[in-house]
Amino acid sequence: MKESNFYSDEFEQLIREKTEQYKLYPSENVWKGVHNSLHTKRKWFIGSMAFLVTGILFFSGKELLAPSHPLSRKLAAAGTVSTDSFSNDPARSGQPEDNSHANFVRLHPVNSASASGRHPYAADFAITISHPVVSQPDLSELLSHAVQLPGEAPSLIGSNGTPAVAMDKAPENPHPEPGLLDSWLVRNAPENQAAHRTADASRNNAETLRETTENTRETAEAVGSKEAGRDLDADDPYLRGVIDNLSARGTQRIHTDGEIARNASTHQGSVAGKIKDAEGAAKAAVDVIGEKSDLSSANWLHDYAVYSLPPSPSRGRLFLQLILAPTANYRNLSGGMVASSKQLGGPVASVRPGDVQSWVDRAPALGFEFGANVLYRVTRNLTIKGGLQFDYSRYRMLAYTSSGQQQQQTANYRSPLGNTIFMDSINAQPPTPSQNPNISGNSVQATLYNDYYQLSAPLGFDLRVLGNERLQFNIGATLQPSYLLNTDSYVLSSDYTSYTKEPTAFRRWNLSAGVEAFLSYQTGPIRWQVGPEFRYQIFSTYLSSSPYPISENLKGYGIKIGITKPLP
Amino acid sequence: MTEEAILQGCLKNLATAQRELYNRYSPKMLAVCYRFAHNREDAEDMLQEGFIKVFSQMHTFQNKGAFEGWIRRIIVHTCINNLKKNKRFNESLDIVHAHGVQVREESVPSIVQAKQIVECIRILPIGYRTVLNLYAIEGYSHKEIADMLDIEESTSRSQYTRAKQMLEDILIKKKILSKPREKSEWLLAIR
Helix, strand or coil: CCCCCHHHHHHHHHHHHHHHHHCCCHHHHHHHHHHHHHHCCCCCCCHHHHHHHHHHHHHHHHHHHHCCCCHHHHHHHHCCCCCCCCCHHHHHCCCCCHHHHHHEECCCCCCCCCCCCCCCCCHHHHHEECCCCHHHHHHHHHHHCCCCCCCCCCCCCCCCCCCCCCCCCCCCCCCCCCCCHHHHHHHHHHHHHHHHHHHHHHHCCCHHCCCHHHEEEEEEEEHHHHHHHCCCCCCHHHHHHHHHHHHHHHHHHHHHHHHHHHHHHHHHHHHHCCCHHHHHHHHHHHHHHHHHHHHHHHHHHHHHHHHHCCCCCCCCCEEEEEEEEEEEEEEEEEEEECCCCCCCCCCCCCCCCCCCHHHCEEEEEEEEEEEEEEEEEECCEEEEEEEEEEEEEEEEEEEEEEEEEHHHHCCEEEEECCCCEEECCCCCCCCCCCCCCCCCCCCEEEEEEEEEEEEEEEEEEEEEEEEEEEEEEEEEEEEEEEEEECCCCCEEEECCCCEEHHHHHEEEEEEEEEEEEEEEECCCCEEEEEEEEEEEECCEEECCCCCCEEEEEEEEEEEEEEEEEEEC | CCCCHHHHHHHHHCCCHHHHHHHHHHHHHHHHHHHHHHCHHHHHHHHHHHHHHHHEEEEEECCCCHHHHHHHHHHHHHHHHHHHHHHHHHHHHHCCCCCCCCEEECCCEEECCHHHHHHHHHHCCCHHHHHHHHHHHHHCCCCHHHHHHCCCCCCCCHHHHHHHHHHHHHHHHHHCCCCCCCCHHHHHHCC
């Protein structure tokens, strides 16, 4: 280091002495900068908040953009829609490729013969539906479930002999449209069917076709028994729409049936009158049989797919709710009746007159809470809830640090509990000699933060006050048993002059009450809510069994954001 | 809180102990930074950076010397590193003959205040001031100064000699010091 003759130069010694006496007090920002770079608490806070918000946004975005439709999900999981069933390959279907059928659904009657050994008339027995009433997956779903029902199921089987519904191509508009079934019925009226089949019918006899039809029906029943056991989510609003539509169409169709039957009879008579040979009569019989078969399919859809579905379980009772709330936290201080020195077993600080809150400088600070609740809808307007929640509460205090004599003075104080020596030099008030003659020397203003980490289990209810199913105004209240995770917060000394840390003074288990009001809005299966909340800690932060005379009750104001989703 | 308790607390990264340490030494250390820095804001920046180093390197302190001295060395090195980032500072170290400093003659109180001495030091050109601070006040040798500032040892000596002479002149012109008839009378003159 220094040359040995440094102090030989008295000028240098003078400079050194004088500069050593010089002191400058940095601004509070310097400490904040140091503190922030050393402690990542705030970074953790910001990080966790960002993670939560990102998670909620992702979850809600996923639900909004791609809602989990029960039918679609079921189809995807079970693979109900097989490539064979919906093959667009003309070779498989046995039909020539026809682009005009792009939106058609073909319902092929069952042929007990294999695909290779199909009866020549089987190809003519296809029912072609233009602009289907029921979308491809929904119809498949309906039929696959319907065959488990008693009665005569329709004879629906793939053209290659596979028991399924054969559809050439998925419709562009999968949703049912009113009036389409009518169109289908008209297109498949006996007159039209007969016109298409006249040429081929002359080469066959009616008996063969009748046998074929009977075989078809038997096979379909066998298929129905295999498919039994698959449930149908009739509760799904979309499927309910399909069913309602079918019901309406079916009712209309009942009236049409008679007319069709009459037309068929007329047509038969007409053919018999015009074609005198046996082939003509046989063809007419075939048409009637085919028509009856088609009507059987439609009747079956009406009778079973609409009305014979199993009763749906009660729905909409249970919900999962995720909540996140930035909060501003504060505290109420009360008490101050300091225990006597006899009680504490040692010297205590003097008693300060007046309200304790007027002796300390405090300000709220930002915290947050997040958690999850399970909601049970008791009635249309009342919902009870319970869950788990993490609360991060904090507030700040203005304090003054000092050095020199003040440290020696504070070191002589006893703890409020009488078992710990105060070693802090952090004062609750400015240490001016007029206010506290024990204090001298320099002091620096400091900001302290009291952090509280709590786990709580809110139990409460929400009550709908105004609104409809989509937009509502609700109020709610909860009781929250809570557990304090940390006990390293500052405790105000009984004479309100100093802050120290006294972990044994803290109450671990506590109870808080919360009230809230919020607006909620339904978008698809998700319900969003936002509104103010107030939370108050009922019991003091400090143990009542301790001689510490001051009570502290935390309170927080927040804006709660929540999303609610029905539980399956 | 004892120094040992503060040390232990800082090693555990306890904010209260760190605050205690900061409160105890920051005024002195800010004065150190202020003598090196261009202005108060720069000094506070140096102090903040220095204390971050102090806390983050606390585990390297081995109780071989005074804790304050250890902190002071970190702060001084932080100041020097900050100064070396300044191009003007590097150039000024190569100037053997500094330009004359305009000093007004002022009457000062008979009792010399530390602040006035410090302010007079701050009047010196930055190269002179740095060497004077390091040698006369912080107690570094010319060899150490040469290593720290990346200059020749002889340069450090010459800079110091001129800095010292210039400071004497300033103090005399400001009537903070009386010109002694003998060297031994310096202290008597100002006390």
